[in-house]
Amino acid sequence: MLADGQITGGLSLSGAGLTATNGPALTADQLTVNGSVFLNDGFQASSDSEDGTLRLLSATITGQLSLTAAKIENAGPAGLVVNVTGTTKVRGNLILPVHSFSADQDRSFRLDLDGFSYASVPWDATLSEWLRLLREHTPAYAPQPYQQLAAVHRAAGHDREVRKILIAQQVDRRRRGEIGGWLRKLLHAAGGLFIGYGHRPWRALGFLAAVCLLAVVVAIVASQLGVAVHPTKAPGEPVTACSTAEAVGMALDTSVPVFKLGGEKRCEIAATTTWGQVFYLAN
Numbered sequence: 612m613l614a615d616g617q618i619t620g621g622l623s624l625s626g627a628g629l630t631a632t633n634g635p636a637l638t639a640d641q642l643t644v645n646g647s648v649f650l651n652d653g654f655q656a657s658s659d660s661e662d663g664t665l666r667l668l669s670a671t672i673t674g675q676l677s678l679t680a681a682k683i684e685n686a687g688p689a690g691l692v693v694n695v696t697g698t699t700k701v702r703g704n705l706i707l708p709v710h711s712f713s714a715d716q717d718r719s720f721r722l723d724l725d726g727f728s729y730a731s732v733p734w735d736a737t738l739s740e741w742l743r744l745l746r747e748h749t750p751a752y753a754p755q756p757y758q759q760l761a762a763v764h765r766a767a768g769h770d771r772e773v774r775k776i777l778i779a780q781q782v783d784r785r786r787r788g789e790i791g792g793w794l795r796k797l798l799h800a801a802g803g804l805f806i807g808y809g810h811r812p813w814r815a816l817g818f819l820a821a822v823c824l825l826a827v828v829v830a831i832v833a834s835q836l837g838v839a840v841h842p843t844k845a846p847g848e849p850v851t852a853c854s855t856a857e858a859v860g861m862a863l864d865t866s867v868p869v870f871k872l873g874g875e876k877r878c879e880i881a882a883t884t885t886w887g888q889v890f891y892l893a894n
Contacts, residue, residue: 613639621646621674624654631658635666635694642667647674647703650681659687663694663723670695675703679735689750690719695727705729709736709744725753732763738772742779752787754780774810781808823866830862831855833880840881853878 613622622644629636636656650656650665658664664685683692722744733741745756757780764772784790785799806812833839839858840850853861861878 613637613642615641617643617645619645621648623649625649625652627654629656631660631664633660634658635660635662636664638662638666639670640666640668640697642670644670644672644674646672648672648676651677651679651706654678654681655683656681657684657686659685661687661689661691663691665692666694667699668694669697670699672701673703675706676701676729677704677706679706679708685720689721691721691723691750693722693724696723696725699727701727701729704731704734706734707736709740721748721750723750724756724759725749726755728759729763732767732769733760738764738775742776746779746783746786752783754784757783774807777810778803778807819867823863826862826866827859830858834858838881839878841877842879850881 616639624637636658656664660666664683685692724745741760745760749756757776761773761776761780764776781799781803785796785803790796790799802808805818830839834853834855834857837852839853839861841853841857843850857878
């Protein structure tokens with residue numbers, strides 16, 4: 612038990628073995644360590660506690676936290692191996708090899724990181740491994756772990772990684788969080804598809820370009836079939852077919868109504884024929 616303690620130097624449990632059957636193997640709530648904490652180089656801990664095998668709630672570590680080559684297990688139904696919720700802070704480097712957890716255990720293991728903060732990009736784990744950890748090995752959806760991971764990558768100038776993290780957060784939110792009914796979930800999914808939840812707005816331009824291209828193809832085919840015609844100004848006036856260029860202009864005016872290529876309507880679909888009705892609906 613290290614709860615409410617204060618250590619003026621570092622704490623090393625490298626190579627140690629801790630086992631508990633009626634609580635966490637290590638409890639260090641509100642512990643302050645004015646140095647680094649090493650739970651590595653063969654460190655082993657096991658328990659069946661619902662509070663986690665390692666429990667460090669609202670602890671403060673001014674140095675680094677290292678779990679390199681550690682083996683931490685929890686045989687309880689929740690499988691909570693690490694619990695660092697509250698306001699636990701690591702002001703130095705965080706060395707947390709996520710792959711070591713997934714290599715030794717199945718999908719049942721959990722880490723509760725809601726409220727956990729650290730000063731720099733975590734070592735010894737890829738971004739993909741971290742995102743999988745947050746998505747599959749946390750007790751429930753929480754925005755803070757994603758925001759924390761994005762913050763350290765933003766501080767490091769990793770803009771591409773930041774966008775990837777924030778998009779992954781929204782995907783997890785839709786899957787495990789509270790969004791609302793099916794309509795809100797549908798709109799949320801559409802936001803991800805079309806603009807990447809605001810982090811990939813260029814996607815909207817791609818979809819707009821695809822719509823314009825489809826409209827142009829339809830207009831050109833309509834022109835070739837003679838159903839793209841000049842509008843008549845008086846009853847009985849003969850109908851004349853539009854040129855290909857005029858049909859393309861009509862398509863762009865229709866698909867991108869914000870930008871008008873001509874002040875007067877020069878071409879339209881003749882809806883008096885079967886093909887005309889088909890192309891009118893398509894355009």
